[in-house]
Amino acid sequence: MIKVEDYVARTEGTCGKEKDVIVIFKYDKKDEAIKKIMGKAAMKKSIGGIISELTYKSFSFRLYGSGKAIFRDLKDKEELNSLLLELLS
Amino acid sequence: MLDPYKIREDFPILKRRINGNQLIYFDNAATSQKPRQVIDAVKDFYENHNANVHRAVHTLSLEASELYEDAHEEVVEFIHAKGIEEIVFVRGTTEAINLVAYAWGLRTLKKEDEVIVSLMEHHSNIVPWEIISRMTGNKIKYVEVNDDGTLNYESYERLVSKRTKMVCLSHVSNVTGIINDVKRITKFAHEHGALVLIDGAQSVPHLPVNVKDLDADFVVFSGHKMLGPTGIGVLYGKQEILEKMEPFQGGGEMIKEVSYDRKAKRCTVSWNVLPWKFEAGTPNVCGAIGLMAAMRYLKRIGMANVKSHEETLTKYAIPQMEGCCRKVRIYGTKDATIKCGIVPFGVDGLSSHDIALFLDNYGIMVRSGFHCAQPLHEIFKLSSSARASFYVYNTLEEIDRFTEVLKEIEQL
Numbered sequence: 001m002i003k004v005e006d007y008v009a010r011t012e013g014t015c016g017k018e019k020d021v022i023v024i025f026k027y028d029k030k031d032e033a034i035k036k037i038m039g040k041a042a043m044k045k046s047i048g049g050i051i052s053e054l055t056y057k058s059f060s061f062r063l064y065g066s067g068k069a070i071f072r073d074l075k076d077k078e079e080l081n082s083l084l085l086e087l088l089s
Numbered sequence: 090m091l092d093p094y095k096i097r098e099d100f101p102i103l104k105r106r107i108n109g110n111q112l113i114y115f116d117n118a119a120t121s122q123k124p125r126q127v128i129d130a131v132k133d134f135y136e137n138h139n140a141n142v143h144r145a146v147h148t149l150s151l152e153a154s155e156l157y158e159d160a161h162e163e164v165v166e167f168i169h170a171k172g173i174e175e176i177v178f179v180r181g182t183t184e185a186i187n188l189v190a191y192a193w194g195l196r197t198l199k200k201e202d203e204v205i206v207s208l209m210e211h212h213s214n215i216v217p218w219e220i221i222s223r224m225t226g227n228k229i230k231y232v233e234v235n236d237d238g239t240l241n242y243e244s245y246e247r248l249v250s251k252r253t254k255m256v257c258l259s260h261v262s263n264v265t266g267i268i269n270d271v272k273r274i275t276k277f278a279h280e281h282g283a284l285v286l287i288d289g290a291q292s293v294p295h296l297p298v299n300v301k302d303l304d305a306d307f308v309v310f311s312g313h314k315m316l317g318p319t320g321i322g323v324l325y326g327k328q329e330i331l332e333k334m335e336p337f338q339g340g341g342e343m344i345k346e347v348s349y350d351r352k353a354k355r356c357t358v359s360w361n362v363l364p365w366k367f368e369a370g371t372p373n374v375c376g377a378i379g380l381m382a383a384m385r386y387l388k389r390i391g392m393a394n395v396k397s398h399e400e401t402l403t404k405y406a407i408p409q410m411e412g413c414c415r416k417v418r419i420y421g422t423k424d425a426t427i428k429c430g431i432v433p434f435g436v437d438g439l440s441s442h443d444i445a446l447f448l449d450n451y452g453i454m455v456r457s458g459f460h461c462a463q464p465l466h467e468i469f470k471l472s473s474s475a476r477a478s479f480y481v482y483n484t485l486e487e488i489d490r491f492t493e494v495l496k497e498i499e500q501l
Contacts, residue, residue, distance in 0.1 A: 014442045015458030016466075016473025022442065047500050050450060062443065066108045066450045070442055 266431025
């Protein structure tokens with residue numbers, strides 16, 4: 001059973017009306033996390049292979065090769081956690 | 090003229106690579122990077138002179154006290170104050186404004202009094218006054234901002250009256266970089282008997298500031314935005330006003346005497362002289378010494394040169410940014426001559442955080458969000474903005490690289 005904390009170093013709520021959440025993956029786990037997420041989510045668009053616009057169920061998000069992701073329109077931290085858990089399992 | 094390439098050699102962090110790219114630091118309005126001279130001053134203090142200041146006789150304490158007082162003197166010279174009595178060290182701009190709001194506002198303001206602030210202020214120049222107004226019942230009036238982000242001077246002049254006791258305005262907007270005519274604002278306020286507090290967080294680091302010439306009653310700013318360490322800032326106040334004010338916080342250093350009156354069964358206390366009356370507890374000695382080194386560094390460059398360099402960068406950046414991608418929007422005035430080096434922008438269809446993350450991927454650091462100025466974003470009808478802000482070590486080549494990367498954002 002994986003834990004979100006195994007992959008995520010930090011989450012940062014953004015400042016502004018959008019209420020986006022930035023997820024920063026652990027440096028040594030980022031490649032594994034990106035691979036897992038890419039395997040689960042559907043690709044909408046990719047730029048130079050370093051930025052991917054993805055959808056998973058009703059969620060849309062962007063994943064960066066640097067090991068960061070930006071999630072939109074999430075209800076709360078719990079929803080983010082269960083989404084990450086599904087994507088990283 | 091200023092040579093940014095020579096200056097860059099003094100900043101170790103600028104050699105860093107982020108995500109395999111050379112770091113481009115365009116988040117200077119949030120905090121600046123530190124030159125070797127500041128880092129060395131801090132290191133030297135802890136390695137050779139560290140002790141608590143004042144009221145000790147041993148060698149280290151005397152050395153620390155002397156350095157700490159020298160730091161006050163350095164600020165006097167930098168902003169052209171009268172003497173160290175007018176220079177109070179605080180944690181930063183926010184604490185300085187809170188000091189005035191509590192030590193002056195809470196004791197002075199009455200229900201019928203008015204405080205004027207503007208809609209372009211940083212939250213730190215709004216919230217303390219809102220808090221005080223909830224305690225005293227005084228009114229707060231907000232000066233309107235024009236569509237291009239400039240201050241509406243007519244709105245300001247309409248709001249000032251005999252009931253106005255304090256006018257609190259930023260010298261330079263932290264969102265747009267627009268420079269307000271604070272001399273005009275101060276003169277008008279004084280004609281109506283009001284005091285003036287100028288938030289200099291974005292002006293003192295970027296242009297020559299002469300407090301005597303401005304004639305404002307209070308000018309506040311932070312060390313970390315002007316090459317100094319975090320946790321140190323300055324409250325400049327006219328001596329005659331600071332003398333009349335009661336202390337903000339109580340503790341060591343700020344008192345002259347604390348004596349127990351056995352008859353009254355309580356202590357009688359008297360205050361220390363300025364500026365120590367407002368510096369309760371052990372101060373941030375090392376931060377002050379770092380700030381002194383930062384001010385000496387900026388003085389060597391020349392503040393007029395700093396201003397002119399940022400104007401050159403801004404003049405170059407705005408058309409480059411607009412030209413590189415059809416989706417890029419610059420917010421506020423594009424006239425670099427009335428701005429410091431701050432460019433707020435957006436990209437159609439993207440949130441400011443998307444923009445910042447995209448740029449970060451290429452080693453370019455910009456800020457995204459409200460920049461602690463939500464009312465101004467409401468005027469611009471923006472949910473947030475991205476902000477590129479420049480300083481002495483930024484170059485035209487960095488702007489070229491920034492716009493080259495920004496061009497690619499069109500694909501998102």
